[in-house]
Amino acid sequence: MTAFDAPPEYAPRSAWHRDCTACGACCTAPDIHALAKPLGVPCAHLRADCLCAVYTSRPAVCRNYQPDWVCGEVAPLPTLDARARRFLDIYGLLDQT
Ligand code: SF4
Numbered sequence: 001m002t003a004f005d006a007p008p009e010y011a012p013r014s015a016w017h018r019d020c021t022a023c024g025a026c027c028t029a030p031d032i033h034a035l036a037k038p039l040g041v042p043c044a045h046l047r048a049d050c051l052c053a054v055y056t057s058r059p060a061v062c063r064n065y066q067p068d069w070v071c072g073e074v075a076p077l078p079t080l081d082a083r084a085r086r087f088l089d090i091y092g093l094l095d096q097t
């Protein structure tokens with residue numbers, strides 16, 4: 001399985017997105033200890049257009065993040081909130097927000 005392969009229940013939609021489309025979900029859904037960012041809350045550096053305001057100095061955890069099949073599930077959704085909620089749901093974390 002490659003990083004872009006989705007579990008069977010998510011194929012084939014997840015094959016549509018293989019690159020980051022700057023949807024903002026991974027800057028919102030997960031907790032990021034390096035940024036003291038809680039689960040389900042947009043990073044303080046996430047701009048309204050879902051780009052990173054500190055891109056050139058973002059921490060290693062952000063630099064090392066790679067888009068994968070989850071992006072295909074979340075990025076097409078119409079709002080940042082919907083994308084973040086879907087992201088958390090995929091990881092079974094929705095009830096922790
Ligand atoms: S969830 Fe995926 S597509 Fe969205 S910003 Fe993060 S890496 Fe990019």
Ligand code: SF4
Nearest residue numbers: 027043045046052062
């Ligand atoms: S520092 Fe930038 S890349 Fe990292 S979570 Fe915040 S907005 Fe996203």
